[in-house]
Amino acid sequence: MDAAHAQSHDHSHDDHGHKPSGIMRWVKSTNHKDIGTMYLWFSFCMFLVGGVMALIIRSELFQPGLQIVRPDFFNSMTTYHGLIMVFGAIMPAFVGFANWLIPMQIGAPDMAFPRMNNLSFWLLPPAALLLIAAQFMPGGGAGVGWTMYAPLSTQAGPAMDLTIFAVHTLGISSIMGSINIITTILNMRAPGLTLMKMPLFCWTWLITAYLLVAVMPVLAGAVTMTLTDRHFGTHFFNAAGGGDPVLYQHIFWFFGHPEVYIIAIPAFGVVSQVIPAFSRKPLFGYASMVYATASIAILSFMVWAHHMYTSGMPVEAQLYFMYATALIAVPTGVKVFNWVATMWKGSLTFETPMLFSLGFLFLFTLGGFTGLVLSITPVDVQLHDTYYVVAHFHYVMVAGALFSAFAGIYFWLPKWTGKMYNETLGKWHFWLSLVFFNVTFFVQHFLGLAGMPRRIPDYALQFAEFNMISSIGAFGFGLSQLLFLYIVIKCITSGEKAPDKPWEGADSLEWTHLPTPAPWHSFETPPVIK
């Protein structure tokens, strides 16, 4: 065995035998693939929990009048649906992608801090339990909305304390994950893989991790001040004690608006991998994509108060936040243009990952446009806290982030499992999701324009038809996701063996340098990138 031989890595060897087994494999795992898998399953479980909460909301709203649940329970459902979907489902899903893919895409053996990676994941289940346990506290869950505005949050019952600790725990997990991702990408790239040669998914996660590190202390500070206002006699947000409840809104949205991009930017990364693969063309305008993503991230820090036009602010501030918000459409437009230009004259095929990416592209753009509408101050003052806003952010979060996550799962499922999913069922999943999503949320634009406020369990009679349609769509959308679960389980248990490279247009390292399924250990000796 000479030096070259000693350094070469026989991947076929890796798949034999040496994996730890049993429950402790998962509890003690420092393997990025195992941890990525756990993140993805955890996020799906939370997606189901948050989804059930959404269906409770939509059941109550199926008809006007109080039908099924008490108003305080309804408020609790809207609160925890938002918190669980944002912090428990979508964010962990993309962290799962990051864990699985970043080391493989940069030619690294694992994450920079594998033990911290393990801890990052295992903080999530206790946080999730805290959020669920909050429902069973005296007085029920805290009906304060996912934004946890003061003074509602400072006056809520003991469930609020559990919620605050859950948010803290989730924040610690996110920060550790972000530090890990930043150091992994900066320090563990294969020789020759410069930053501007990285797959765009890695770039989007580098920028996302930067955003997370920048805003998480702000959220942690906000909820800690809420806690001290509740129990330790401070008056940060209590006007009677000299505090300012509007200050909470500023702090929360300074975190909250970048949070939207923390969710959306990795979704951009996934789509930027999938569309070129099924267009059989390189991504159009790679450098402009990187700069556009960074621009969106920078702008996201400068627009937070567009969520607070009705809280009262000087007209100059309203003008500034309106123009700054509208400015985000420029880099976002660059990205949409580049995705379309990638497909232009490409050899397109429409397998499930591509369908979900196109669904993302179409619906996210629609959500972006309604965002532009809401950025205009006088319009927003009319539409604030109506179902138009609910429709807008679900177009961004569900059709944007969730569709992109589905695209990514179908795209990389063969690499992860070594097996192919059922393409026909995958397409059924897409079309059912697309149709029912629009049935659920498109009509909510009309409800909002007609003046129906959000976060209410009862409503005026003129909103009845659209609410009924929306509720039917929600149940259809929810049931469609059970088909997704079936597809994934069927793929894992009895899917056909996947070829090494099932997508001929895929060109990142995990497809070109690793076998399928990805070996237990990959890239112990980094590949050299020309």
Place this chain on the structure above:
Amino acid sequence: MTSEPHYDADFAEAGAEFTYFRRHCSSLDWRLMQLVFGSLALFLTLVAVGFAIAGAWLVIPFAGVEIAGLGFAAWWTAKRSGDFERLALDGDRVIVEIREQGQSRQFEFNRCWVRLVSGNAGMFALRSHGREVAIGRFCSEESRQTLARELRNRLAGHRF
């Protein structure tokens, strides 16, 4: 802070029968890391101070802890970025060169006398005349086992 491993004259001999080299995975551009850390630290400080002036001073400790955490991660990563391990069997000599956290050490054993012994946590070590050096820091358990088998065979073959 990344540095290439030092190849001394012994190691450069083309005739070495067996060589093994592994390094800590490192593509760190220290200036880039400084830029990322510096910009984040500056940004977080400005944000925390800004909110403190507005009355929300409890953002400061969280920002401080996070800056410290990121700084520690960057420092730890940089400290290990030049680490490597090199082993060569050359005639009667077994030469091991290790660089850890910026410190280089070199060991030379007599090939007839050196023994391969199992250590803690799946590691193994070369031992002779009271000196011992662990081998296989930068590889997985199975690669380490493969290396151990290879070394055992070559050491045993030389003795007999």
